[in-house]
Amino acid sequence: MQEKSSAIRAQVAAWFDENSQRYAALSKEIWDYAELQFQEFRSSKLLMETLQEEGFTIEEGVAGIPTAFVATYTNGQGPTVGTLGEYDALKGLGCEIADTYRPTGGPGHGCGHNLLGAGAAAAAVATRRAMEALGIQGTVKYFGCPAEEGGSAKVFMVREHVFDGVDAIMSWHPSNANIVSEASAMAILSVRYQFHGRAAHAGVCPHLGRSALDAAILMDVGVNYLREHVQPDTRIQCVISNGGKVPNVVPDEAEIWYYIRAPRRQDLDEVFRRINLIAEGMAHATETTVEWHVGTGASTNGLPNSVISALTRKNLQEVGGPRFDDADRAFAAKLNAGVTIQEKAQSMGQMYAITDPDIYRQDLCEYIQTERMAGRVAPYSGDGSDVAWQTPTAQLNTCCQPVGTGNHSWQQVVCSGSSIGQKGMLTAARVMALSMCDALCDPALLKAAREELEAHLKEYPYVCPIPPEVQPGMPD
Numbered sequence: 001m002q003e004k005s006s007a008i009r010a011q012v013a014a015w016f017d018e019n020s021q022r023y024a025a026l027s028k029e030i031w032d033y034a035e036l037q038f039q040e041f042r043s044s045k046l047l048m049e050t051l052q053e054e055g056f057t058i059e060e061g062v063a064g065i066p067t068a069f070v071a072t073y074t075n076g077q078g079p080t081v082g083t084l085g086e087y088d089a090l091k092g093l094g095c096e097i098a099d100t101y102r103p104t105g106g107p108g109h110g111c112g113h114n115l116l117g118a119g120a121a122a123a124a125v126a127t128r129r130a131m132e133a134l135g136i137q138g139t140v141k142y143f144g145c146p147a148e149e150g151g152s153a154k155v156f157m158v159r160e161h162v163f164d165g166v167d168a169i170m171s172w173h174p175s176n177a178n179i180v181s182e183a184s185a186m187a188i189l190s191v192r193y194q195f196h197g198r199a200a201h202a203g204v205c206p207h208l209g210r211s212a213l214d215a216a217i218l219m220d221v222g223v224n225y226l227r228e229h230v231q232p233d234t235r236i237q238c239v240i241s242n243g244g245k246v247p248n249v250v251p252d253e254a255e256i257w258y259y260i261r262a263p264r265r266q267d268l269d270e271v272f273r274r275i276n277l278i279a280e281g282m283a284h285a286t287e288t289t290v291e292w293h294v295g296t297g298a299s300t301n302g303l304p305n306s307v308i309s310a311l312t313r314k315n316l317q318e319v320g321g322p323r324f325d326d327a328d329r330a331f332a333a334k335l336n337a338g339v340t341i342q343e344k345a346q347s348m349g350q351m352y353a354i355t356d357p358d359i360y361r362q363d364l365c366e367y368i369q370t371e372r373m374a375g376r377v378a379p380y381s382g383d384g385s386d387v388a389w390q391t392p393t394a395q396l397n398t399c400c401q402p403v404g405t406g407n408h409s410w411q412q413v414v415c416s417g418s419s420i421g422q423k424g425m426l427t428a429a430r431v432m433a434l435s436m437c438d439a440l441c442d443p444a445l446l447k448a449a450r451e452e453l454e455a456h457l458k459e460y461p462y463v464c465p466i467p468p469e470v471q472p473g474m475p476d
């Protein structure tokens with residue numbers, strides 16, 4: 001076992017010495033494409049071609065999504081491990097690689113998914129090469145997951161059983177800290193309430209009208225009162241997405257659109273039930289009718305697996321943080337001009353429980369946070385959570401952007417296309433490759449991970465948050 005472990009480490013290190021530049025360039029090519037959700041044709045093609053050249057077989061267009069794919073390498077009987085790749089960009093976040101904000105007006109990789117997709121590909125290929133060189137039997141899969149930014153592609157992929165039969169998944173996301181967190185992400189539901197009333201001339205005969213807008217506004221008031229009586233971590237946000245056309249017509253149609261978030265799916269279902277009662281109550285009060293539709297913007301709370309997380313954390317400690325140089329540090333300091341020490345402390349504390357003031361004085365985090373964060377709830381939601389209900393999953397973060405700058409910021413766009421992001425990406429890829437190789441050689445570990453998941457599912461069976469009639473690409 002010890003011998004095998006050393007051989008894996010030597011093989012993976014040699015692979016990264018030889019191939020790091022290639023995958024940094026791959027991530028930059030996807031950064032240049034900056035394709036929006038469900039439109040990632042060039043990005044997914046580039047990743048598929050790269051994996052195919054390395055001996056993976058490709059299944060394209062899975063779960064009815066043209067830019068979703070699965071790449072598989074197998075060399076015989078054994079466990080199956082996998083990694084998740086994303087590659088969608090964000091609207092309007094495009095900017096030039098510079099130390100000040102120079103927007104282009106186009107889309108940009110403001111969540112670093114170019115790094116995410118290319119880094120996961122490097123991990124899958126490094127694993128596949130180690131399997132071949134060292135006679136490790138089993139299967140490694142790369143799941144090409146488009147449309148993370150609101151499209152919930154992974155939830156649809158789960159619904160179509162794309163992840164069935166996988167023993168463990170090592171996933172990652174670019175970040176500003178180095179951590180394997182067992183914090184859960186929030187469950188989320190996107191719901192549109194549509195009120196139907198009766199139009200009337202607002203000056204001449206308003207008494208004949210029944211205002212759908214009134215109903216929507218009253219629903220907002222009702223939900224404001226509900227907020228005091230839900231668990232404190234619950235988040236309920238809305239916009240009036242249709243409030244009528246002109247003031248001189250009593251609006252006969254109105255829509256109020258909610259995002260409901262709660263730490264656990266079962267809590268969310270209860271808040272949803274109560275919000276529906278408010279909708280019905282306000283429809284009754286205004287003599288309108290109401291219907292509601294759950295959209296594609298839904299995912300379950302996160303379920304990090306402690307066994308797979310512990311393995312990944314051990315490998316992160318072994319590999320160490322990204323190796324930034326003085327030029328990276330100087331560049332990060334310029335990107336961080338205007339970010340106060342309080343802002344740094346707040347974001348590093350809230351997201352990663354990093355309380356060491358030394359970290360706030362730096363602009364790039366090279367430190368490894370070993371705190372597990374188990375039992376905490378991170379303030380975001382993501383479609384990767386649903387994968388963790390099918391397959392024991394770990395979530396790794398590495399520093400790819402300055403301390404204190406959030407996701408979806410121009411600083412993240414800049415870093416995702418330059419050396420800081422690429423160094424973070426290669427660190428993550430190496431940790432994931434080691435973890436996948438280790439897992440393939442350790443059936444007892446995979447069994448323990450599966451048992452932990454099964455025990456949870458016994459108490460809380462998985463129910464897909466997206467209704468069966470809702471299809472990929474429909475409104476969120």
Ligand SMILES: [Zn+2]
Binds near residue numbers: 110111149408
């Ligand atoms: Zn994002």
Ligand SMILES: [Zn+2]
Binds near residue numbers: 111113
């Ligand atoms: Zn993201």
